[in-house]
Amino acid sequence: MSDDDAVAQLRALIGDARRIVIFTGAGISTESGIPDFRSPQGVWSRAKPIEFRDFVAHEAMRREAWRRKVEIDRDMEVAAPNRGHRAVAALVRSGAASCVITQNIDGLHQRSGVPEKHIVELHGNGTYATCLECGLRHELAPIKAAFIADGTLPHCRNCGGLVKAATISFGQSMPARAMARAQEETLACDLFLVLGSSLVVYPAAGFPLLAKRHGARLAIVNREPTEQDDQADLALRADIGPTLGSAVGVD
């Protein structure tokens, strides 16, 4: 299929839909300079993820987690929303899309202008931290400054509990409200649009299948094949920014 055909097919599916749910993964942010996990240059080619129970059990793992956080935030802090994020924001603004369910933790959908109430974050948010005991929010800047200065690991000023970036690690329970909202939105849509996800991380990857089973159309835009291409009404092996940007008419 030529690039023009791909764009035309995606535009037609979007135009036919009454209610779109957009589902994003790390792939939508690579064009902003944030590496994904499973591409050949992805984060996992360099380091294995730290499981939640190891973070809680071992100081050495917490130290490693904060070391990685400082490193990855160097990319995150300079990253700006790209054409793909802007196209998603345009679909929400026009009312065509009811919400964005994201696995990303980079906050770029918010920064591209999608109102918070239209964003469902399945894997949390990496732009702040929380206490694992009492849930108090902690800002990252002082935590990182202390860690960089002398390796101090953060503890909650309220209850003394362990403080962790507000992202969901492997082995950590999923946020119940976000999961319920994602399910509700998924069941109400007639087009489920996946952008930049390998669709291997569950339970998140269950939502496209749920939408399809419930009668919605499924479209996937991803550079590499995904686990669910065979279920999709349209599976485009393409870059998100140029493809969705052209389909939606956003630069």
Ligand code: NAD
């Ligand atoms: P993934 O790394 O498993 O898959 C990303 C997919 O996007 C890959 O298949 C890749 O081929 C594709 N891709 C990369 N750039 C693309 C582009 N410009 N256009 C089209 N496709 C592109 O990521 P995932 O499925 O989101 O799951 C992994 C986990 O990674 C998620 O839980 C998420 O929390 C976490 N993560 C988030 C960020 C972020 O917030 N930006 C970054 C890395 C990882």
